[in-house]
Amino acid sequence: MTKKAVYPGTFDPVTYGHLDILRRSLELFDEVIVAIATNPRKSPLFTIEERMGFIKEEVREAGDKVRFDHIERTLLIDYCAQENAAFIVRGLRALADFEYEFQLAHMNRRLAPKIDTVFFMTDERNHYVSSSIVKEVASLGGDVSGLVPKPVAAALKRKYQQ
Numbered sequence: 001m002t003k004k005a006v007y008p009g010t011f012d013p014v015t016y017g018h019l020d021i022l023r024r025s026l027e028l029f030d031e032v033i034v035a036i037a038t039n040p041r042k043s044p045l046f047t048i049e050e051r052m053g054f055i056k057e058e059v060r061e062a063g064d065k066v067r068f069d070h071i072e073r074t075l076l077i078d079y080c081a082q083e084n085a086a087f088i089v090r091g092l093r094a095l096a097d098f099e100y101e102f103q104l105a106h107m108n109r110r111l112a113p114k115i116d117t118v119f120f121m122t123d124e125r126n127h128y129v130s131s132s133i134v135k136e137v138a139s140l141g142g143d144v145s146g147l148v149p150k151p152v153a154a155a156l157k158r159k160y161q162q
Contacts (some may be wrong), residue, residue: 003028005087005118006080008035008071011051012044013152015134017126019058021091024120026062033083038072045135045159054152077112088117093127 005025011018011034025032034055036048046054052068059066071079080088088108090101105117122129129147138144138156145153 002030003087004031004033004083004085005029005089006033006035006076006083006085007089008037008076008079010037010039010042010044010131011055012042012046012131013134013148013156014051014054014058015126015129015131015148015152016146017091017093017122017129019055019149020123020126021089021120022055022059022066023062025089025118026059026065028118029065029087029089031065031067032089033067033069033085035069035071035076035079037076038070046155050155054149054155057151058149075111077108077115080115081112086115088115090117090119091122092119093122093130 005028007022007025009018022032022034034052036051038048044051048070056068076088080086090105092098092101101117101119108115108117134144134147135156138153139160141160144156148156
């Protein structure tokens with residue numbers, strides 16, 4: 001039986017923290033679907049295609065173990081069921097993440113008892129990094145190298161110079 005997981009997120013932009021979680025999840029699961037979500041509460045800086053492209057480039061060595069999709073206006077557990085994925089991958093950085101993720105995991109478990117959430121603690125080098133912070137620093141001309149892949153840093157620079 002194939003162990004399949006869904007790693008959902010907006011990934012706007014993808015950070016080294018996201019990529020660390022994805023790579024570690026690929027060691028645990030046979031297939032991981034990176035499900036780029038549309039969040040109606042957020043205005044994305046990058047298109048879905050750009051976000052997918054950034055991630056694909058960074059994990060191309062994973063081959064067909066990683067797949068990409070876009071999810072919009074659907075419950076994550078419904079998407080997981082549709083894809084026959086029994087696991088949801090989430091990353092935890094700090095206590096605030098835990099509280100929010102804890103609530104989501106329990107709601108998902110209530111709605112779909114056969115789908116489990118697996119948490120990965122972020123690498124200590126990335127525990128303070130979030131897409132929001134990266135965008136804020138980049139928008140003010142700060143250096144985000146070391147937080148995001150080079151193509152993402154270059155794209156951020158271009159976006160904020162316009």
